[in-house]
Amino acid sequence: MSTTRDTPDDSTYLARAWAARGARAPLAPLQIARRAPMPRDVQIEILYCGVCHSDLHYTHDDWHDTLPATYPAVPGHEVVGRVTAVGAEVTAHAVGDLVGVGCLVDSDRSCPICRAGRENFCPGQVLTYGSPDRHGTAPVTYGGYSSSVVVDEHFVLRVPRNLDLAGAAPLLCAGITTYSPLKRAGVGPGSKVGIVGLGGLGHMAVKLARAFGANVVVLTTSPRKADDARRLGAHEVIVSTDAAAMAAHAGSFDFILDTVSAEHDINSILALLKLDADLTLVGAPARPLALSSFALILGNRSVSGSAIGNIRETQEMLDFCGRHGITADVEVIPMQQVNEAWQRLERGEVKYRFVIDMASLKAD
């Protein structure tokens, strides 16, 4: 089937979604408008959507100064689903394909950054939720806590057929956000890599770093996660509040990836790096972290940041996960339990990603 239209406002349709009407309001059902597919669009029936801590940060307006929330807010950027219609000019996807959508649904496409294939840094990027909607279908884009979505084909990824679909959903954000910096840092056989925080991103980082062949060490504040960390692929676990254990590893890491969602002491973690080595932050706490100059100066160390990944490397990551059989460890929930799941995520009670089964929306 092929569905096309000429103008952006001559056709929309209604989709089911769950939305927050305010920073502290619970998520509740809402019907939202989606555009009917335009020539380069892919319409997707959403089957599963992961719950990322960014969904909470955004909806609670934690990032007010950088990415202020607009309500109603429909979160969700770890989407997998089945193609239900394509525009006449779509070549990369066909009806029936299993596909994914991550944090980006559009970008400028013609600026130097996009031409360099780095859409995730484009100043004109359109995030899956909370960005101004260029098509005027809604004030801002609405995310994947929804029955369907329409996305330009460039931002639609192929999901390897051998992967469990619920487990594959978190690859679209947690997977690429950890794959990209680990790859860029060149981790592999012979490198000692620290993963700070064993949550959604952290547990994907452990699996990926292990698949890259690195010596993987988890730094956690939760001693009860030690067995899981080893099962997920860690060679060693350090409880970061144990000063003696931290001191025993001083100056020994080639690279550290920090996935922590809240304020924490990065200076004691930086002391674990070798000379000249780097700690990359992907966690995005609401408030700035305190950084001691000496933690960097005394070892010629650096701190850097990393934002998701570009579209080409997201497909590369999915294909890598397909070859290695890597998916997230998920707890699948119906949408009706999403508010409880958010509370559990805030308390650190998830092993290790909640994923919403969109079939449950039919019960609303």
Ligand code: NAP
């Ligand atoms: P998550 O599942 O909640 O995991 C966060 C982990 O951080 C927790 O499991 C916990 O690990 C640790 N942690 C939490 N509070 C802590 C505290 N007060 N002190 C020390 N450690 C603490 O969250 P997520 O979905 O993985 O997301 C992690 C962060 O990455 C969020 O801030 C999110 O917004 C951000 N993010 C960034 C990007 C990007 O492009 N850069 C993309 C996606 C998400 P332990 O129990 O093991 O200590």
Ligand code: ZN
């Ligand atoms: Zn995310």
